[in-house]
Every structure is written in structure tokens, then in C-alpha cells.
Amino acid sequence: MAVDDDGIAGAKSSLSLVTNLTVAILVILWLIPTIGLLVSSFRDRDAISQSGWWKAPFPTQQNFAVRTEGEFMPEGDGWVLTGNLFGPEGSGSIAAFGGLRSDPTAFAPGETGELVRGRTLTVEENGDYIYFDPADEAPTRNPTVYLASSVPPDFSLDNYDTILTSAGMDVAFINTLTVTIPATIIPILIAAFAAYALAWMDFPSRGAIIALVVGLLVVPLQLALVPMLKFHNAIGIGQSFYGIWFAHTGFGLPLAIYLLRNYMVGLPRDIIESAKVDGATDFQVFTRIVLPLSFPALASFAIFQFLWTWNDLLVAKVFLPSNSESWVMTVKIADDLLGSRGGDWGILAAAAFISIAVPLLVFFTMQRYLVRGLLAGSVK
Incomplete structure (x- = not known):
């Protein structure tokens, strides 16, 4: 009598094998163009135009x-x-x-x-x-x-040297940090309070607010660009760093509230009720119990928000001044390097890798919190 391993404790199912194989294929499909971009960043313009990156090790x-x-x-x-x-x-x-x-x-x-x-x-x-x-x-x-x-094959750091010594690249890097750090911290602070209220406080229309937050997740940000810019001009902040901070905060809040609320709902109810019995206010419960326990979800959203704002081009083009002193790295690459060196793919590849260096550092530093934060609340 044959016995199927599926469902037996300690045995790998055929579904697990298919899942692992699918993940491996997806990783390879994403990794191949990244490797090609990396190899191209060390080649000169003539070599790139004459042969593909996979032929780089050969004459x-x-x-x-x-x-x-x-x-x-x-x-x-x-x-x-x-x-x-x-x-x-x-x-x-x-x-x-x-x-x-x-x-x-x-x-x-x-x-x-x-x-x-x-x-x-x-x-x-x-x-x-x-x-x-x-x-x-x-x-x-x-x-x-x-x-x-x-x-013969030739690899050098000339492209990176050109980018790092390019006029204004240091200013663009500082501007990118100036935009990204506040645009990551501000929505986290606001969303944490809102998520706690929607998860543990009882008030009228709470269900409608939750449904509204879920609905805002599917609204394209392009629909809000012009109305928000008009509103910024009306209140006097116009195209400025304040304007882009508020824009990124508004675009990031629905996901932040949804993610944090799902995590906080899954926290042990006994701990929160015991704290309230002992006389703790909602603010004390939030700051001393819920917030420390929600760190994986906070870190998970911080990764998403940081990567999005760091790599953003559209919002930066709309809500920042057009002068070069206010350019972030994506705008610097698109308007300056892409405009003046549109056919020099080695320069553009090197610029792309320089621009993703900081996001990669943030991702690999905090990746252990990413899965925990995303899966929180998915099962009971």
C-alpha cells in the first residue's frame, strides 16, 4: 500500500517543491538584468555598443x-x-x-x-x-x-569616477536624504496613532474609516498630483521640501495605516486589557506596550517608504523646484546625465548603481523585519 508524503509531519509536499522552484525562477529573472547593469557600469561606451554584457569577459x-x-x-x-x-x-x-x-x-x-x-x-x-x-x-x-x-575585455571605474565627480551630484545626494528621511518618519508617526485608534479604540464610524483607508490603497497617486499642487500653492508652500514631505506623507499613509492596523489587531488582548485595568490610559498603552511590540511592522513600512521616496522621480519633479540646487538624485540622473549622455549607457548604469547603494544598505539591514511585518495578522 503506497503512502502519500503530503500532509505527513516532517515531510516536504510537492506544493512546497513547486513553490521553491517558482521563487528561484523569479529571483533569477530579476537577478539577470541587475547583473547585466552591473557589468555594463564597468565598461566603456564603445564596448557596450559592440557586444552584450554576457560577452564582456571575452574579446x-x-x-x-x-x-x-x-x-x-x-x-x-x-x-x-x-x-x-x-x-x-x-x-x-x-x-x-x-x-x-x-x-x-x-x-x-x-x-x-x-x-x-x-x-x-x-x-x-x-x-x-x-x-x-x-x-x-x-x-x-x-x-x-x-x-x-x-x-580584449577592459573593465574600469571610469564611469563611477565620472558620476561621483559630476558637478552637483553631492548636492543631489544631500537633497535626496533631506527628502527621504522626513518623508519616511512623518507618515510612520501619524499612521501609528491612527492604526492604534482603528485597532483598539471604539468610536463611531470606525468601520467606515477602515473601509476608506483600504479604498485609498487602489487610488493612483497621479490623480492627486495636480489638486495637491494647487492646494500647496494656495497655502503658500508651493514647490518646496515642505511640499514634497506632505505629498509623500499623504501618498504613504493608506498603506502605513493598513499595515500597522493589521499588526496591532493581532497583539495579545490580555496584555492591553490588563494595562487598562491597572489604570493606564490609551496613550500610555500605545507608547509603552503597543509601540514596542509593533516594531517589526514599523520597520517593514519604513523599508517600503524609504525605498519608494528614495527612488521616486515623478513626485520630485512635481513638488520640488526645477533649479539644479533642489534636484534629488533621480532628477539629476534623468535631467542632467540622461540628457547630456543619453547614449552613454555605462555612465547611466553606474549612476543607477550609485543611486541604489543606500536603499540596498537599508533593505539588507532591516530585511529580517520585513517578512514578520507583512505576515503579521494574516493568520490567527
Whole structure:
């Protein structure tokens, strides 16, 4: 008689195996682009444009434009220019060459390429070239030769050095901290009081307020941007740090209240009732019993709020002044680096990793509270 392991204490079910496998696949799917971004941050612009990040450890073929040097010498019915494309002391290997920018790999090494107006070009694999021009007089301008050459892998910190020494990046970092820290602390303070009231205090319309909070979770913040900005202008704070603090507080409160209320409802009722029997007020119960016991939920929301405000771009663009002295890091990267270096993906990749350094530190420092805070109240 066969016995199914499912449901037996100490035995792993098939559902557990599927769950673990699914989680592993999701982690890999998220990890692959992150690794690609990290590798690209150590490569230069040419290497990124020529090959994918997965080919970074291997030599790549890149196209170059080389202006020839030397003087034309008369030979037969024209003029000849000879030399080496890698210079007098250079060395390398040429995979292909051409005489036009639009077709830099038209000819193979050792082949004589027919150019315009009867000109010819021969390039050997080691870089030696012979350029022939049938003109009556010596050309006054040396030609440009286009070639494809194998380049060994090269990794450097130049992209990070460019970002860290960029004008205004230090100010943007300070501005980001100035926005993020208050925008994380303020909603936690307000939501903690509100969550305790909704969890343990009995007053009229409490159920309606809870339903309203749950409903606000699904409201897109884009709907409130313009009305809130008009309200800020009306009360005199306009586009300022005060304005963005209040904006992040308003957008973060529904999730904070919902998360903390679910956690506080699951706290032991006997402890709270015993404290009230001993004469403790609601404020004393909240500050001395509920708040210390709710630290995992507080830390869980703090992680979410910190990551959201640190990486925010939309709210910062709307509620902060447009001058560079008020830019946060996301705006600095989007408006300055992305605008001036839109094709330099190495610079942008390095900027992305610099911007997520602090959120990663916060996440890994407080991750043990994240699951405890999210799962609190889900089971009884």
C-alpha cells in the first residue's frame, strides 16, 4: 500500500517543491538584468555598443576610424601612401577594413579594396597598409581608414569616477536624504496613532474609516498630483521640501495605516486589557506596550517608504523646484546625465548603481523585519 508524503509531519509536499522552484525562477529573472547593469557600469561606451554584457569577459570586435599619417610618394601613374594603422610601435590584429564610414568592414585583410575615383587600399592583418591615389598631383589630405579589430575585455571605474565627480551630484545626494528621511518618519508617526485608534479604540464610524483607508490603497497617486499642487500653492508652500514631505506623507499613509492596523489587531488582548485595568490610559498603552511590540511592522513600512521616496522621480519633479540646487538624485540622473549622455549607457548604469547603494544598505539591514511585518495578522 503506497503512502502519500503530503500532509505527513516532517515531510516536504510537492506544493512546497513547486513553490521553491517558482521563487528561484523569479529571483533569477530579476537577478539577470541587475547583473547585466552591473557589468555594463564597468565598461566603456564603445564596448557596450559592440557586444552584450554576457560577452564582456571575452574579446570583442570593435570598429575604429584611423587617420593615416606620412607623406604621399610618387609611384607609376599616381601617389602611394604606406604605413601601419597601429602606429610605429603599435600592435594588433585587423579582422576587416574599409574606406567608408558606412561600410567599415567591406574588405578582408590582405585584399585590395577598390575605392572611389580609382583609388585602392590594401591592409594586412598586422595593420600594414598601401593606399594608392591616381591623381595628377599629391593629395593634400591623408585619408581615413575604417577597420574592425579584436579588443580584449577592459573593465574600469571610469564611469563611477565620472558620476561621483559630476558637478552637483553631492548636492543631489544631500537633497535626496533631506527628502527621504522626513518623508519616511512623518507618515510612520501619524499612521501609528491612527492604526492604534482603528485597532483598539471604539468610536463611531470606525468601520467606515477602515473601509476608506483600504479604498485609498487602489487610488493612483497621479490623480492627486495636480489638486495637491494647487492646494500647496494656495497655502503658500508651493514647490518646496515642505511640499514634497506632505505629498509623500499623504501618498504613504493608506498603506502605513493598513499595515500597522493589521499588526496591532493581532497583539495579545490580555496584555492591553490588563494595562487598562491597572489604570493606564490609551496613550500610555500605545507608547509603552503597543509601540514596542509593533516594531517589526514599523520597520517593514519604513523599508517600503524609504525605498519608494528614495527612488521616486515623478513626485520630485512635481513638488520640488526645477533649479539644479533642489534636484534629488533621480532628477539629476534623468535631467542632467540622461540628457547630456543619453547614449552613454555605462555612465547611466553606474549612476543607477550609485543611486541604489543606500536603499540596498537599508533593505539588507532591516530585511529580517520585513517578512514578520507583512505576515503579521494574516493568520490567527
